Amino acid sequence: MSISEVLMYIILFIIGAILGSFACCQAWRIRLEQVGKKNPGKWSVCLSCGAKLKPSENIPIFSWLAQRGKCKHCGANIGKIEILSELSLGTTLVTFGTYFYPKFVAVIAGTNPLPLIMLSLSVLALITVITIMWILAIYDAKWQELPTKLLVALNICAVIYLILQFAGFFPSSGDIGIFFANLKNPALSLLGAIAILAGTYFLLYFFSREKLVGSGDWLIAMPIAIILGNWWLALVVLFLSNLFGSIYGVYQRVKKSKNQIPFGPFLILAFVIVYISQSWLVSLIAAL
Numbered sequence: 307m308s309i310s311e312v313l314m315y316i317i318l319f320i321i322g323a324i325l326g327s328f329a330c331c332q333a334w335r336i337r338l339e340q341v342g343k344k345n346p347g348k349w350s351v352c353l354s355c356g357a358k359l360k361p362s363e364n365i366p367i368f369s370w371l372a373q374r375g376k377c378k379h380c381g382a383n384i385g386k387i388e389i390l391s392e393l394s395l396g397t398t399l400v401t402f403g404t405y406f407y408p409k410f411v412a413v414i415a416g417t418n419p420l421p422l423i424m425l426s427l428s429v430l431a432l433i434t435v436i437t438i439m440w441i442l443a444i445y446d447a448k449w450q451e452l453p454t455k456l457l458v459a460l461n462i463c464a465v466i467y468l469i470l471q472f473a474g475f476f477p478s479s480g481d482i483g484i485f486f487a488n489l490k491n492p493a494l495s496l497l498g499a500i501a502i503l504a505g506t507y508f509l510l511y512f513f514s515r516e517k518l519v520g521s522g523d524w525l526i527a528m529p530i531a532i533i534l535g536n537w538w539l540a541l542v543v544l545f546l547s548n549l550f551g552s553i554y555g556v557y558q559r560v561k562k563s564k565n566q567i568p569f570g571p572f573l574i575l576a577f578v579i580v581y582i583s584q585s586w587l588v589s590l591i592a593a594l
Contacts, residue, residue, distance in 0.1 A: 322399035323366035326392035354382035446570035452522030465527030498537030548574035
């Protein structure tokens with residue numbers, strides 16, 4: 307591994323940790339608005355004592371560790387979800403870096419600048435999608451709700467990503483993004499992915515009257531299907547998300563918890579795993 311690769315992964319982890327901290331902050335801001343409480347504005351504050359946090363108290367991961375997960379002013383617990391969000395999103399961006407690094411090397415070697423521009427815009431759109439997903443996952447995990455405006459923004463960003471993929475400036479190997487070049491009928495496969503993921507969760511929501519899944523879960527499944535664009539990959543996401551949800555459900559039964567299972571985080575986790583491993587998955591599917 308070259309020094310440039312190592313530096314890239316370090317930078318990606320730092321960016322991911324910052325975005326993970328941002329996701330937690332935005333989830334709380336949206337919650338305060340929804341319950342009619344005062345928004346803290348542009349400054350970060352302690353939700354227990356209201357103290358304005360200094361820049362040294364806002365450093366992702368390090369501040370939490372240095373303060374042992376407590377507010378420096380009042381000693382209230384900050385919560386573990388904050389540092390988990392920073393670590394997990396940092397790790398996710400690093401794994402995305404391992405996926406996209408060979409693609410950047412390939413397009414930089416060419417003489418046409420358009421592939422590099424389009425790939426960069428595609429990655430930026432994907433990072434935006436992942437950040438919104440993280441806010442939704444945190445919100446769903448904490449309050450078992452999914453804010454509508456975030457779901458709308460997520461679907462818009464997914465469509466932008468799809469347009470960038472369809473722009474046609476990538477190498478014809480079809481190994482970037484959603485593998486259109488490897489599909490006999492890309493539009494049909496895309497529609498199949500939407501039907502499998504969004505359609506399944508919509509029917510579960512509609513017929514169970516929110517007992518099995520919530521009203522927002524199918525709206526998270528929709529952009530996942532759009533980004534993957536492959537009905538086989540959609541099936542894998544469907545399997546993994548339900549597997550993760552079932553494991554968590556068993557855990558809740560052991561704890562005798564009556565809380566509703568937040569399904570959004572499991573959908574997002576399954577999507578990240580499938581997206582990163584899609585080259586291997588599509589090759590495996592093609593070999594069957």
